[in-house]
Amino acid sequence: MQTIRGRKRAASPNNDNTTTLPHSNNIFPLSSSRNSGKSFGARRSAAVGTFSSKFQPSIVAAVIIILCSLVLGSFYLSYGILSQNGGGGHSSSGVNSSNTLRTKNNNDNIKVNAAASDTTQQNKQDAAKEQVGVNSDKCAFRSYPKSRLYGLHDKSPPNFLTSDAMYIRGEWPVILNPLEDDNKHGDSSNNIQQSTPVKPCFDTTSWENLKGRLPFTDGHNPSVVSLAANPYDRHDGQGYKHVRLDPKFLMPITSALSEHPLDTLFLGVTIFGNGQCKFGLSDEEVVKYNFSSYNDPPNGKRTVLAVMTPPTSLGDQQQKPFQILAQTTLLLERDATFGTHRRNKIPLEKMKDVEGFTRVHQEFDDPRFFFHEGRLWILYRNGPLFGYQDQIHNPIHFETVSPSSTNGGDGDGVKFVAYIKASETVRVCCGRNIALISEETRVVVGDDSVSGGGKKEVEWLPSTGLKALTWVDPVTVKDVNVADETTKVKKRQLSEAEDEPFDGASVEETSTHRRLDSTKPKSNIHGTNGYLVPLPSSGELLGIAHFHRPEHRKESNYALHGHHYTHAFFTIARQQSASDNDGNTAFKLKRVSNEFLFRSLSLPIGEKESFNDGDIIQFASGLDIYGSDIDGKLVLSYGINDCEGALLTISMQKLQHMLIEVDPGQEVVDLMEKARR
16 A cells, blocks of 8 residues: 655645645646636637628627626636536546646635635535535544544454454453443433543644645644642542642743633643654545645644643533643753764754753654652653653743743744753653653551441552553563752763763663563553553552554554554552562552443544444553542543544543452463454
């Protein structure tokens, strides 16, 4: 199958003001119509000549006939093309090198015959797209061909999903959020089982010219977390005396959005990178589905942060869930050398006219949030600068917008600035989608002389430093040696003086491999979200992991990398009877759900109803709790087809029901069996 990678069009919209039909959304293929128009004019002249020779009408009559012919010709030129293209669609078959129309103007748009109304043409075009099911609203979920569906209910699925595949407990994947369960109430009358998925709608117009098309990508694999100081409520509504995120580090956000209580807001992050929106699509299908004509990310890759409304309405505020209130591009402050690759690393650079260091937007691939010591951090990868084995981590700084602020080309609407410092970079090697641990609880059973039983109390453990879950199977947790700020400043100053890169802290060498004492085979499960969320009522840590089948990440007819993803929830907890290699109480697998997919939100062209199926690529990168871990909400954020993102909530009651306890000492590999369909 020919893919979008390596395929070049004759005219690139990135740097050429010329546009070749049919690759512009604002034009129609007029050339064949114009040829027809000329033939019509020739026939009209012959007809007039014959009429004159036979009847010799008066001059006035001849003028009237000519005017009528011109009107008919203009009508044909303006509207005849609509019927040729099925009511406004873009047909490439009628356009070739001999009749392709090119033109230029300041707005890089092509204007059709001045006699036709641009508004009327666009309305007809939009109506035609709506009729065949193409979604041209960038804030709504996209339409994809059927080939981008998982094929969950196919009668003859590929061997890598059946005879060659093993699944948790041998159970075939299910849809986590079937349509019929949207907004259905669970056991509690004030809590719903699941919400309708919402697409985070980012504004890309400050760095790309849409030209009537959908964006190059809509931001893929978002990670969304609560900005509440303590999002974990107790089941009895009393709350815990605990702080996950110190509001003092978020003052610029508080000032910029003063009308919204900080505890109610959410923060999302997503990457606008290469994406796979157009993977496997022909040029005609790209136009048909109204996808971007760009072949590379306009103005480079960038990572964008967005402040969002909460998943539910608060009081009189009848607002929609997860609506973006403000967004900004995440910048890199070049206060130290950034990167370990000798040729590609970015050197320190000071500003010329004022104190400080330059800031630039940079590639932060697969970005996800985590929390440590009251601050918000971001984890990501950057293969060209750091290699493809290391996962990179930095605390995020927020700044109030000022005249001297660098906003990364986001335009004039930026309300705050977000950046990381190169000098605060922490590298962790070499797991797969490593998740961080910074909060832990344990359940203490106290004395109760009245009832004769024990009363359970939740105790938040003092921080023992940042930890990393490098592998899910077998569960492998290691310490991350994050240097204190004083030591880091000294190292940074020394590295600057010696013109050497400051590489930050790293996880201990033993963490580069899975647990050394395990000789059993491993499953192909991988971590997904960046932060293990505490479940206070049980003392567990919650994560989400994924499989993709087949396990290899080679390019195929399905995708550039992995495809046919499924997910599973899991929890780990400290086991008092076991210790790790360092003598600490070891973390063990506690509960695991069966595998699932998110329902596809795509409506292929020509279909009236969506399929009870998943997408071929789904990647759950965000996980957080909103309220009690007993009857609150679980906030999930995930990517679709490496092209767009989705957000939804499910009830914690539903999650608790899905999690199934494993026997002591069992790992995921012990649960894998041949699928039963």
